[in-house]
Amino acid sequence: MTAITTNRLTKRYGGVTAVNDLDLTVEEGEVFGFLGPNGAGKSTTINVLLGFTSPTAGRATVLGRDAVTESKSVRSRIGLLPEGYHLYENLTGRHHIVSAIETKRASDDPDRILERVGLASDAAHRPVGGYSKGMAQRLTLGIALVGNPELLILDEPSSGLDPTGIKHVREIVREEADRGTTVFFSSHHLEQVEKVCDRIGIMRDGSLATVGDIDTLREKTGGNVITVTVESPPDAARVRDIAGVSDVTVTETTVRLACTPEAEQIQILNRLDRFTTVQEFETEDTSLESLFETFTSDDATVDHDTDDRSGVDAGGE
Numbered sequence: 001m002t003a004i005t006t007n008r009l010t011k012r013y014g015g016v017t018a019v020n021d022l023d024l025t026v027e028e029g030e031v032f033g034f035l036g037p038n039g040a041g042k043s044t045t046i047n048v049l050l051g052f053t054s055p056t057a058g059r060a061t062v063l064g065r066d067a068v069t070e071s072k073s074v075r076s077r078i079g080l081l082p083e084g085y086h087l088y089e090n091l092t093g094r095h096h097i098v099s100a101i102e103t104k105r106a107s108d109d110p111d112r113i114l115e116r117v118g119l120a121s122d123a124a125h126r127p128v129g130g131y132s133k134g135m136a137q138r139l140t141l142g143i144a145l146v147g148n149p150e151l152l153i154l155d156e157p158s159s160g161l162d163p164t165g166i167k168h169v170r171e172i173v174r175e176e177a178d179r180g181t182t183v184f185f186s187s188h189h190l191e192q193v194e195k196v197c198d199r200i201g202i203m204r205d206g207s208l209a210t211v212g213d214i215d216t217l218r219e220k221t222g223g224n225v226i227t228v229t230v231e232s233p234p235d236a237a238r239v240r241d242i243a244g245v246s247d248v249t250v251t252e253t254t255v256r257l258a259c260t261p262e263a264e265q266i267q268i269l270n271r272l273d274r275f276t277t278v279q280e281f282e283t284e285d286t287s288l289e290s291l292f293e294t295f296t297s298d299d300a301t302v303d304h305d306t307d308d309r310s311g312v313d314a315g316g317e
């Protein structure tokens, strides 16, 4: 079973199309990074998945149930960390966890959850009105973990967290994935996404611009960057003419070569060696940040053939 499937999902607000014909599939047990620039339609999609808003057209299925007509039963199986979760200032952190356990009719040990999210016992007994942003975020994550949810929907989970907290979120996400939980992780924190997600989908203007694991996306967008240490600077124009080189930056001691996806690195280095002496080289992977730019910049094109899984559940549409 897939954890999330949307088929031609569309949501319009008046003249604004927030989500446009979206086909998305998230497999059970995967950590899926849901990315996109501001206004791309991420929150609207999440709101449809949770049954908080109805689609204008199309369908969303979550944990095998219809997100609109069976939203209550869907929500009981989900752990949600929404952006800007409302906490009750006068209640303690522990009290929040206890009430979440009662509401979900779960049997969790509240202290175990507080310990998991790194809220030390004295903090857990203080009213949350005095919490820092990061402590409030840890508590919200704790609330999401109540009841061993089958699907965790995390909207900007690293918001307000210090580097230790950010690492801690990653560890919790991996632990949850290891016990079979599906994690739907929406974030602008690309470094965190790159470290924790199995697959990512990048939204743009309400549709998926691309989806896949990061290595596959790297292959699609092409190329690596090779930084070469050289004996003397070669003529940049001649280096630029080497087949497979898309961009060149020359300094006194280095040549930085952006290569096309199909380029043979060794041939490029051999050619470069004719214009200078290659001493050593290093290859860098394209960062998720530059992939994100590739798929969301104004001149980016939507990658139509990436999600081969979408068609399977889309009833052949």
Ligand SMILES: Nc1ncnc2c1ncn2[C@@H]1O[C@H](COP(=O)(O)OP(=O)(O)OP(=O)(O)O)[C@@H](O)[C@H]1O
Residues within 6 Å of the ligand: 013, 016, 017, 018, 019, 036, 037, 038, 039, 040, 041, 042, 043, 044, 045
């Ligand atoms: N309730 C609403 N009424 C009118 N327009 C809305 C509403 N909710 C969202 N929109 C519009 O839909 C589009 C998508 O918004 P959405 O909040 O889903 O984007 P997002 O990807 O979550 O952005 P961000 O990264 O800024 O949170 C935007 O143009 C937004 O203005």
